Amino acid sequence: MKISERLAETIHTTVTCIPPCERPSDGQALSSRKLFVPPTDASLDAWSTLGNDGWNSDTFKEYYSKAFTLPKVDQSSRKVLGIDGYSLYNTPNGPHQLSYAGNPEHPVLEAWMTTFKNKGYHVSNDPFLGIPVGAFTSLSSVDPARKERSYATSAYYSLVKYRTNLEVLTNATVEKILFKDGHCTQAIGVQYRHGDNVKVVAASKEVILAAGVLQSPKLLELSGIGNKSILRSNSIETVQDLPCVGENLYDHPVCSISYEMVEGVETLDSDYTVGKTSLLISMGVDTYAYLPMPSAAYLSVLRQHPLPIDPNSDSPSGPIHGNFIALVATLSQPLSRGSVHITSNDPLAAPTIDPNYFSSEIGIEVYVRQMLYLDTIAKSSPFSKLLKQPLIPKKYLRTSAISMWHMGGTCAMLPEEKGGVVNPKLKVYGVDNLRIVDASAIPLISTANLQSTVYAFAEKAADLIKQDCRL
Structure with missing residues (x-):
C-alpha cells in the first residue's frame, strides 16, 4: 500500500492542504513543472554513516518505487532523450505520475548528452x-x-479524501503541541x-508534525x-531542552551564466519578452549532470536566467531581447549552515x-571553480555549435547566487x-508520541532537487508508523 493508504488507516488527523491548481490549457501544460531527480547513492549512504540505521541508498530504492510511475516512451524518443540503453532497477508503480515534459526534439537535448x-x-x-x-535527461x-503537475494533492490526497477517518481543515493555523498535564513530555x-x-x-x-523546514522548528519552540535560552528569551516554559532545534539549515545555492543561442534555435525568451508568461509556464529545465570536483549539479535552462546583480555594475538587469540558454551550477554539498x-x-x-550562505570560505572557493567550469562546457562540441558569446554577470556568487529552495535539516x-x-x-x-x-x-x-527524496522519505x-x- 502507498503512504496515503497507510496514513489514512493509522491515524485520524487534522492537516492543512493546498488545493489543486486549475488544469492548464495545452499551451500551459508545463505550469508548475518540478524536476524529479534522484540523489547519488553516496549522499544517501552518508545518512547511515552519521548514525541513522536503516536509512541508506538500498532502502531508498524500495521506497522510490512506491512513490512514482515512469512514463511510457517510444523508441525514437528514447534515443533522443538518451535513455535508450537504460535498464530499470524495478518497475515503479506509485501514485506520483512522471514524464519527460520538455520538447524531445529540441537540439539542446542531444547536444547536451553528446557533449558530456x-x-x-x-x-x-x-x-x-x-x-x-x-x-541525463531529467524527469518532471x-x-x-492530464498535462498538469502531479503532486501530493493529486497523487495522494485525492485517493483518500472521502475516507471517514480523515479530516482536512484549510486556513487553520496550529499554535502549539499540547502535553499531558502541561508539564511532562508526552504529546x-x-x-x-x-x-x-x-x-x-x-x-x-x-x-505527527509535517509543517516543513521553516515551520516545524517554529512549532517545536x-x-x-x-x-532553553531561546525559549526563555521568548517567555516560553521549557518542556524539553533540545539545543539544535532550528539549527543545521541547509540549502542549494544556484547561479548561472546565460548564452545567446545561434539563429534558428528557439527558447522561451521570446514568449516572455512579449507576453510576460514563460517564467510561469515552465522552468525550461530538461537536463542535468552530476560531476566530480569541481562537483555540482549542472543543468540547462531554455531561457535566460536573470539574477540579482550588483547595482553598481554594468551588467544588464534582464530579461533582454534574444534567445538564450542558461547553464546553471548548483553547489551540491554546501558546507555553510544556517x-x-x-x-x-x-x-x-x-x-x-x-x-x-557562503559562510564557509572553502565552499565559496569550490563554487567559484564550478562557475568557471560552466564556460568549459559551453565551449565543448557539439554544445558549442548552438551558442554565441555568454551574457556574463560582472559579479557572480555574492551578488548573483540565489536560493534553489531545497531547504532542509532544521529538525x-x-x-x-x-x-x-x-x-x-x-x-x-525526550518526547513521547511526537x-x-x-x-x-x-x-x-x-x-540536486529534494522532491524525489522527500516522497521516498515519507513512504x-x-x-515506520x-x-x-502494529498495523
Whole structure:
C-alpha cells in the first residue's frame, strides 16, 4: 500500500492542504513543472554513516518505487532523450505520475548528452540506480496524460479524501503541541486556530508534525521544545531542552551564466519578452549532470536566467531581447549552515531565517571553480555549435547566487549528541508520541532537487508508523 493508504488507516488527523491548481490549457501544460531527480547513492549512504540505521541508498530504492510511475516512451524518443540503453532497477508503480515534459526534439537535448558523453560523463542506466556522476535527461512532475503537475494533492490526497477517518481543515493555523498535564513530555494533541476560534484536537496515538523546514522548528519552540535560552528569551516554559532545534539549515545555492543561442534555435525568451508568461509556464529545465570536483549539479535552462546583480555594475538587469540558454551550477554539498528560530511567542509571528550562505570560505572557493567550469562546457562540441558569446554577470556568487529552495535539516535525524532532534524512527528526543515527517528531518542535503527524496522519505515514514502501531 502507498503512504496515503497507510496514513489514512493509522491515524485520524487534522492537516492543512493546498488545493489543486486549475488544469492548464495545452499551451500551459508545463505550469508548475518540478524536476524529479534522484540523489547519488553516496549522499544517501552518508545518512547511515552519521548514525541513522536503516536509512541508506538500498532502502531508498524500495521506497522510490512506491512513490512514482515512469512514463511510457517510444523508441525514437528514447534515443533522443538518451535513455535508450537504460535498464530499470524495478518497475515503479506509485501514485506520483512522471514524464519527460520538455520538447524531445529540441537540439539542446542531444547536444547536451553528446557533449558530456565526449567528456566521459555519460549515464548508461536509469539515474535512480544511484549514479555517482554523469549527464541525463531529467524527469518532471507532469502527468503525461492530464498535462498538469502531479503532486501530493493529486497523487495522494485525492485517493483518500472521502475516507471517514480523515479530516482536512484549510486556513487553520496550529499554535502549539499540547502535553499531558502541561508539564511532562508526552504529546497528547495540538491547539489550533480556525477562523476566530481556538480549538484543540486530541491524538489517540501520536502527533505527527509535517509543517516543513521553516515551520516545524517554529512549532517545536512555541511548544517548549528547543534551546532553553531561546525559549526563555521568548517567555516560553521549557518542556524539553533540545539545543539544535532550528539549527543545521541547509540549502542549494544556484547561479548561472546565460548564452545567446545561434539563429534558428528557439527558447522561451521570446514568449516572455512579449507576453510576460514563460517564467510561469515552465522552468525550461530538461537536463542535468552530476560531476566530480569541481562537483555540482549542472543543468540547462531554455531561457535566460536573470539574477540579482550588483547595482553598481554594468551588467544588464534582464530579461533582454534574444534567445538564450542558461547553464546553471548548483553547489551540491554546501558546507555553510544556517538557522531558523522564533523571535516571539506569538504563533502568527514569522520566524527569523538566516541561511548563512557562503559562510564557509572553502565552499565559496569550490563554487567559484564550478562557475568557471560552466564556460568549459559551453565551449565543448557539439554544445558549442548552438551558442554565441555568454551574457556574463560582472559579479557572480555574492551578488548573483540565489536560493534553489531545497531547504532542509532544521529538525535533523541524527544522534542527539551530534545535534539531532529526531531519532531514526523520526521521534523527537525526550518526547513521547511526537514524530516529525518532513524535509526538516532530512539530516544531510542530497544531490540536486529534494522532491524525489522527500516522497521516498515519507513512504518509509509511513512504514515506520505502521510498525509502531502494529498495523
